[in-house]
Amino acid sequence: MNNLLLPKNGITRNNKGLNKAMDMGDSDIIKQIKDSMGEPATEVQNPHFDQMKLKSLSSDAFPHVRMRRLRKTESLRAMVRENSISANDLIVPVFVEENIDERVAIASMPGVFRETEKTLVKRIKDIAASGVKSVMVFGVSHNKDSIGSDSMNPNGLLARMISTAKNAAPELSIIADVCFCEYTDHGHCGPLCQHGDVDNDRTIENIAMQALVACEAGADIIAPSGMMDGQVSAIRHTLDVTGFSDVPIMAYAAKFASCFYGPFRDAAGCALGKNATVRSDRKSYQLDPANGRQAIRDALLDVQEGADILMVKPGLAYLDILQTLRVKTDLPLAVYQVSGEYAMMRFAAQAGALNYQDAMLESLMAFKRAGADMILTYAGEDVANFLNKGQPF
Numbered sequence: 001m002n003n004l005l006l007p008k009n010g011i012t013r014n015n016k017g018l019n020k021a022m023d024m025g026d027s028d029i030i031k032q033i034k035d036s037m038g039e040p041a042t043e044v045q046n047p048h049f050d051q052m053k054l055k056s057l058s059s060d061a062f063p064h065v066r067m068r069r070l071r072k073t074e075s076l077r078a079m080v081r082e083n084s085i086s087a088n089d090l091i092v093p094v095f096v097e098e099n100i101d102e103r104v105a106i107a108s109m110p111g112v113f114r115e116t117e118k119t120l121v122k123r124i125k126d127i128a129a130s131g132v133k134s135v136m137v138f139g140v141s142h143n144k145d146s147i148g149s150d151s152m153n154p155n156g157l158l159a160r161m162i163s164t165a166k167n168a169a170p171e172l173s174i175i176a177d178v179c180f181c182e183y184t185d186h187g188h189c190g191p192l193c194q195h196g197d198v199d200n201d202r203t204i205e206n207i208a209m210q211a212l213v214a215c216e217a218g219a220d221i222i223a224p225s226g227m228m229d230g231q232v233s234a235i236r237h238t239l240d241v242t243g244f245s246d247v248p249i250m251a252y253a254a255k256f257a258s259c260f261y262g263p264f265r266d267a268a269g270c271a272l273g274k275n276a277t278v279r280s281d282r283k284s285y286q287l288d289p290a291n292g293r294q295a296i297r298d299a300l301l302d303v304q305e306g307a308d309i310l311m312v313k314p315g316l317a318y319l320d321i322l323q324t325l326r327v328k329t330d331l332p333l334a335v336y337q338v339s340g341e342y343a344m345m346r347f348a349a350q351a352g353a354l355n356y357q358d359a360m361l362e363s364l365m366a367f368k369r370a371g372a373d374m375i376l377t378y379a380g381e382d383v384a385n386f387l388n389k390g391q392p393f
Contacts, residue, residue: 083368085361085375087131087387091175091334092380094127095267096120096161097140108263109339110346112378114140120161121168128169130384136175136223136376137161138268141183147191148183152209158183159217166218175221175250176214178207178235182268186278189226189285196277197284204231208238215244223311225252227285227298236306248308250334253299254321255313257286260340267339295321296328303329309374314338316363319370326371335367337377357386357393 059065070080097104097114104114115123127135139157143150150156158176165174180203181189190203203226211222222239224231232251239247265272272280287295295318299310310329312322313336322335341363349356360379367375377383382393 083365085364085368085383085387087384088133089364089368089372089374090132090380090384091134091136091374091376092127092132093136093138093376093378094120094123094165095138095140096157097142098157098160099142106263106267108266109343109378110350111382112267112342114267117160117164120164124165124168124172127381128172130381131388132172132380132384134173134175134221134374135165136177137165138177139182140268144183144185146185147206148180148210151178151180151183152206152213154213154216156213158210159213162214162217162219166220173220174218175223176211176217176219177223177225178210178214179225180206180210181226186275187265187272188278189282190228192278196279198226198228200228200230200285203228204234207231208234211235212238212242212244215239215242215247219247221248221250221309223250223252225255225313227252227255227282227287230305232302232305232307249306250309250311251299251302251305251307252313253302253307253310254295254318254325255286255311256289256295256318257281257283258289258314258317258338258340260314260317260338263339263343289317292321292324296324299325300328303331307331309334311336311376312372314341315367315372315375316341319366322367322370322372332373333371334374334376335370335372337363337367337375337379339378342378360393361386 070076095106095112095114096117098117100114100116103116103119106112106114113119113123124135139151139161141150141157143156151158153159162174162176165172179189180191181187184190186192188198190198190200190206193199207224207226207228211224214222222235224235232249235249239245239249272278272282287298299312299321302310309332310325311334312318312325315322315335315337322333325333345354345356345359345363348354349359360377360383364375364377364383379393382391385391386393
């Protein structure tokens with residue numbers, strides 16, 4: 001029956017071939033076909049037809065399935081692309097130092113600066129012009145004490161920089177990182193107990209006050225980063241009873257005790273180890289990098305306490321946590337590409353080891369693929385300018 005499928009260009013007029021075929025004994029059907037054509041015909045080689053006869057008509061594997069079909073052209077690749085990055089996804093962290101006259105370059109984070117309270121205005125306007133919709137501000141305080149009281153002062157650095165940023169670009173969402181490590185003289189994320197560890201319950205009382213000060217200054221989102229038990233609940237209750245029930249909380253829900261924070265601590269002036277009587281790490285409150293299940297449990301407790309957005313920090317080394325949370329919750333997820341991740345790419349590019357722009361975009365796409373809805377990155381303005389205006393960085 002396969003002979004019935006011969007294409008027209010597989011038949012040639014040839015009396016001698018017909019006679020030979022008849023001598024060999026054709027089937028009645030073949031004879032009828034040849035007779036109806038009026039002229040004799042014979043088969044010639046057709047490689048495509050021969051290959052088709054050898055293949056199954058349906059298969060779930062090669063050669064019937066060829067994944068490269070949908071990668072053939074850029075238009076095809078764009079049609080089937082599962083994830084994308086836009087300026088709407090990006091949040092830019094900004095450092096603000098008080099009592100300085102000129103912005104200061106951060107040596108361990110090429111391209112990042114400590115802004116003055118005056119240069120903050122231009123920085124915020126530039127970020128807004130790039131298309132980025134949100135910034136997170138971090139203070140570098142010159143008024144530190146054992147409890148970080150300046151951050152609870154309505155006239156302190158925290159309140160001033162939030163107000164300045166909001167006034168510079170009212171359309172931006174200003175996220176207040178609420179923690180005490182930038183404001184305490186020992187560098188830990190809250191007041192200390194007698195044995196030198198952070199006092200959890202005193203800290204969450206203070207952080208609720210800090211959050212209230214931030215909201216009064218104009219913060220659109222509160223982001224507690226201290227990893228204290230009950231911090232989200234304490235903040236949510238305080239904001240609800242003081243007229244800020246509509247302010248969302250972005251919880252640092254899974255923040256690990258990571259080595260990748262090194263450049264940030266230089267930038268924010270909160271490095272530990274300067275005081276021999278105070279522990280030199282944050283392992284008693286930040287997550288153990290070995291513990292994935294504990295991280296998920298911690299994050300889901302923040303959901304129960306009233307968090308509106310969950311954050312995973314750092315990013316690239318914890319994509320498994322991000323992906324698991326994406327399955328476990330419908331809340332929006334943020335991921336923080338921390339200072340060490342950023343610095344690695346910048347320094348590797350300076351050494352000629354990789355292309356910074358390509359590496360950055362690939363890393364951000366990994367976060368989106370793992371389930372992130374928003375990404376905090378020091379490259380946010382550069383990426384947005386590239387996406388919106390085609391400006392390479």
